[in-house]
Amino acid sequence: MAIRGPAMTDVARLAGVSHQTVSRVLNKHPYVREQTRLRVEAAIVELGYRPNRAARALVTGRSQVIGVVAQNTTLYGPASLLAALEQVAAEAGFAVSVGSVRDLDHRSISAVVERHLMHGVAGIVVIAPVESAGAALERLPKEVPLVTVDGDPRGSVPLVTVDQAAGAREATRHLLDAGHRTVWHVSGPADWFDSAGRIQGWREALLAAGAEVPAPVPADWSAASGYRCGQMLARMPEVTAVFTANDHLALGVLRAMHEYGRRVPAEISVVGFDDVPEAAYFIPPLTTVRPGFAAVARASLDLLLTQIEGAAGGELRQTIAPILVARNSVAAPPG
Amino acid sequence: MAIRGPAMTDVARLAGVSHQTVSRVLNKHPYVREQTRLRVEAAIVELGYRPNRAARALVTGRSQVIGVVAQNTTLYGPASLLAALEQVAAEAGFAVSVGSVRDLDHRSISAVVERHLMHGVAGIVVIAPVESAGAALERLPKEVPLVTVDGDPRGSVPLVTVDQAAGAREATRHLLDAGHRTVWHVSGPADWFDSAGRIQGWREALLAAGAEVPAPVPADWSAASGYRCGQMLARMPEVTAVFTANDHLALGVLRAMHEYGRRVPAEISVVGFDDVPEAAYFIPPLTTVRPGFAAVARASLDLLLTQIEGAAGGELRQTIAPILVARNSVAAPPG
DNA sequence: GGGGTGAGTGTTAGCGCTCACAAACGGCTC
DNA sequence: GAGCCGTTTGTGAGCGCTAACACTCACCCC
Numbered sequence: 020m021a022i023r024g025p026a027m028t029d030v031a032r033l034a035g036v037s038h039q040t041v042s043r044v045l046n047k048h049p050y051v052r053e054q055t056r057l058r059v060e061a062a063i064v065e066l067g068y069r070p071n072r073a074a075r076a077l078v079t080g081r082s083q084v085i086g087v088v089a090q091n092t093t094l095y096g097p098a099s100l101l102a103a104l105e106q107v108a109a110e111a112g113f114a115v116s117v118g119s120v121r122d123l124d125h126r127s128i129s130a131v132v133e134r135h136l137m138h139g140v141a142g143i144v145v146i147a148p149v150e151s152a153g154a155a156l157e158r159l160p161k162e163v164p165l166v167t168v169d170g171d172p173r174g175s176v177p178l179v180t181v182d183q184a185a186g187a188r189e190a191t192r193h194l195l196d197a198g199h200r201t202v203w204h205v206s207g208p209a210d211w212f213d214s215a216g217r218i219q220g221w222r223e224a225l226l227a228a229g230a231e232v233p234a235p236v237p238a239d240w241s242a243a244s245g246y247r248c249g250q251m252l253a254r255m256p257e258v259t260a261v262f263t264a265n266d267h268l269a270l271g272v273l274r275a276m277h278e279y280g281r282r283v284p285a286e287i288s289v290v291g292f293d294d295v296p297e298a299a300y301f302i303p304p305l306t307t308v309r310p311g312f313a314a315v316a317r318a319s320l321d322l323l324l325t326q327i328e329g330a331a332g333g334e335l336r337q338t339i340a341p342i343l344v345a346r347n348s349v350a351a352p353p354g
Numbered sequence: 355m356a357i358r359g360p361a362m363t364d365v366a367r368l369a370g371v372s373h374q375t376v377s378r379v380l381n382k383h384p385y386v387r388e389q390t391r392l393r394v395e396a397a398i399v400e401l402g403y404r405p406n407r408a409a410r411a412l413v414t415g416r417s418q419v420i421g422v423v424a425q426n427t428t429l430y431g432p433a434s435l436l437a438a439l440e441q442v443a444a445e446a447g448f449a450v451s452v453g454s455v456r457d458l459d460h461r462s463i464s465a466v467v468e469r470h471l472m473h474g475v476a477g478i479v480v481i482a483p484v485e486s487a488g489a490a491l492e493r494l495p496k497e498v499p500l501v502t503v504d505g506d507p508r509g510s511v512p513l514v515t516v517d518q519a520a521g522a523r524e525a526t527r528h529l530l531d532a533g534h535r536t537v538w539h540v541s542g543p544a545d546w547f548d549s550a551g552r553i554q555g556w557r558e559a560l561l562a563a564g565a566e567v568p569a570p571v572p573a574d575w576s577a578a579s580g581y582r583c584g585q586m587l588a589r590m591p592e593v594t595a596v597f598t599a600n601d602h603l604a605l606g607v608l609r610a611m612h613e614y615g616r617r618v619p620a621e622i623s624v625v626g627f628d629d630v631p632e633a634a635y636f637i638p639p640l641t642t643v644r645p646g647f648a649a650v651a652r653a654s655l656d657l658l659l660t661q662i663e664g665a666a667g668g669e670l671r672q673t674i675a676p677i678l679v680a681r682n683s684v685a686a687p688p689g
Numbered sequence: 690g691g692g693g694t695g696a697g698t699g700t701t702a703g704c705g706c707t708c709a710c711a712a713a714c715g716g717c718t719c
Numbered sequence: 720g721a722g723c724c725g726t727t728t729g730t731g732a733g734c735g736c737t738a739a740c741a742c743t744c745a746c747c748c749c
Contacts, residue, residue: 023705024497026704026705026706027706028705036728036729037729038706038729039707039708039728039730040729042706042707042708046707049726050725050726050728051727051728052726069471069472070472070705071412071474071705071706072408072472072473072474072706073407073412073417073474073704073705073706074704074705074707075706076734077406077408077412077705077706077707077734077735077736078705078706078707078708078733078734079734080358080734082408083473084451084473092433092437092440093430093434093631101427101452102427102428105452105454106454109453109469114453114473115451115452116419116449116450116451117436117450117452118440118444118449119440119441134444135449137404137407138407138419242632243635245635267635270635271635274635277637278637296576296577297605297632299577300581300602300605300606300609301605301609302608302612302637358734361735362735362736371698371699372699373736374699374738375698375699377736377737377738378697384696385695385696385697385698386696386697387696387697390698405735406735406736407736408734408735408736409735409736410735410736411704411736412736413703413704413735413738414704414738
């Protein structure tokens with residue numbers, strides 16, 4: 020294994036130039052004669068030459084790899100973000116190395132960051148949607164370019180985030196516009212920034228419409244907890260509209276409503292958040308909010324590359340607006 | 355940016371030894387006096403020294419990164435596999451670099467493989483569940499250690515795969531045991547090995563029980579197509595049991611049954627495949643087959659590391675048995 | 690006492706690349 | 720024709736590490 024391929028000098032010899040000229044061709048320097056460039060390129064093709072990144076990284080002191088720290092990568096949201104990041108990074112010539120963490124506490128995060136540093140990443144993207152992660156990041160070594168996604172809005176680390184509040188406002192307004200007096204909210208875990216933002220947007224929309232603001236029903240992100248909350252809401256006749264913090268919660272709520280014989284949307288309207296691919300095939304198809312993963316990925320990488328290239332300036336905060344996807348889980352309230 | 359940290363010679367100077375001794379400590383060579391080792395380790399901690407992977411990779415000719423080629427990483431299956439791989443790799447001191455492809459044809463795959471090679475990966479895992487990928491892999495350069503997951507059983511490339519047929523047999527037998535005369539199958543795309551294996555297992559179980567074998571209903575993997583197939587099956591009164599090639603198809607079928615007023619499981623039983631986390635919260639909770647992603651990941655990495663280390667021997671084919679997860683979507687047929 | 694042995698350490702030579710610098714060349718100005 | 724520019728190419732050093740080898744001891748055996 021690990022047979023060494025041809026090196027730059029081999030290409031140089033074949034093309035009848037110095038290794039330095041080959042390097043210049045590879046790095047697209049100006050001041051290489053067209054004819055020389057063609058000769059070098061031909062030699063590269065002929066030998067099947069492939070530049071050695073390790074050697075380049077050694078001398079330049081930076082690699083072409085960015086590390087990502089994420090939790091729960093099997094969930095639709097993180098997985099989508101990861102895929103989008105990978106694609107954007109590839110376009111910029113960077114590879115993406117993932118590091119999953121079980122918990123987003125200081126110890127887990129810095130362990131994975133440390134692993135990334137050992138592997139010599141050029142920069143790190145941390146998907147850090149909870150309080151504990153925010154604190155952990157402040158304590159990280161400053162030597163590495165770092166960007167957080169969905170992180171602490173009050174932190175000092177460069178941040179890209181989906182405008183949770185805007186999405187929640189839209190969802191809530193959509194329900195109010197359908198004629199509901201007020202909207203109940205099944206919220207995500209209290210320590211997630213996403214949860215906080217969605218609660219805030221929901222509350223703002225209600226207040227703006229002069230509607231009553233019921234207490235949010237706390238849950239985690241799972242269909243299981245959505246189901247439990249749904250069981251409660253199903254027994255409350257005054258509930259006609261529910262906005263859940265994500266689609267899986269909505270799924271649980273839908274199942275509970277079904278079991279209690281409360282028809283959706285005829286008796287109760289439901290709106291989710293995330294637009295998972297299956298959302299269109301829930302019973303009934305779910306109206307939800309779609310965050311722009313691709314836009315988030317692009318913004319994150321831009322921010323990171325700016326830091327890697329050493330340019331100090333530019334915005335350190337980017338907000339991506341989500342959009343509402345209307346389906347059949349919303350109708351006018353009964354009566 | 356990219357401030358160079360302390361190098362091995364700095365550690366050596368502080369510990370009063372040569373850089374080579376530091377290297378020996380780092381690589382756990384024998385023949386280093388305990389006392390010396392402690393002195394070196396103290397110096398490493400004091401300076402916050404971190405070995406430069408690029409330099410090591412340059413001299414040894416191999417990196418500590420493995421590349422993964424996968425399609426559709428936002429789906430539950432691939433995402434789970436990816437996460438499992440990453441964890442197993444981390445334990446072995448390897449980083450995982452993902453490369454998503456839109457299509458599993460020769461061009462896309464070799465482009466991503468090429469990208470991985472440029473970045474100097476030590477080996478590659480290809481998640482290659484379709485015919486076209488199988489062909490593409492045979493044409494890849496042999497110089498790189500390679501393992502396929504869910505790939506072509508007839509190919510020559512080392513392979514780890516879930517025993518699709520065994521899982522399908524179990525699912526089908528489970529339905530037959532519940533008293534159904536026969537079981538209908540909504541199958542995955544024809545060019546997927548997974549589909550073929552599941553069809554085969556389903557057919558075997560029916561034949562073994564002397565049951566009639568209906569024509570499989572072809573679909574893709576989406577809830578959308580499951581829904582369309584479900585609409586058809588719902589109108590066929592003789593259908594009492596359906597085995598779908600994955601859970602999303604089952605979700606679509608469930609929705610169709612619901613719309614046509616056919617109760618599950620009272621009138622029709624349904625079994626899926628994959629055990630996505632939401633499966634327990636479908637209406638009704640879905641009986642399904644759980645493939646062992648962790649086991650697949652572990653086997654793949656073992657196979658890959660064996661190749662990387664140059665050891666030729668060992669099995670080049672590993673099969674992982676899935677298990678049936680019984681929930682409430684299966685009951686005796688009506689009447 | 691000469692010559693082995695093995696533990697523990699140091700010296701040297703690259704791995705393949707980029708960077709800084711030098712050099713060669715033609716064309717221009719004065 | 721001396722001097723200067725801009726273009727095009729080459730030379731040499733060195734990034735931080737490991738592998739190969741050389742060396743120094745202490746210890747043992749005949």
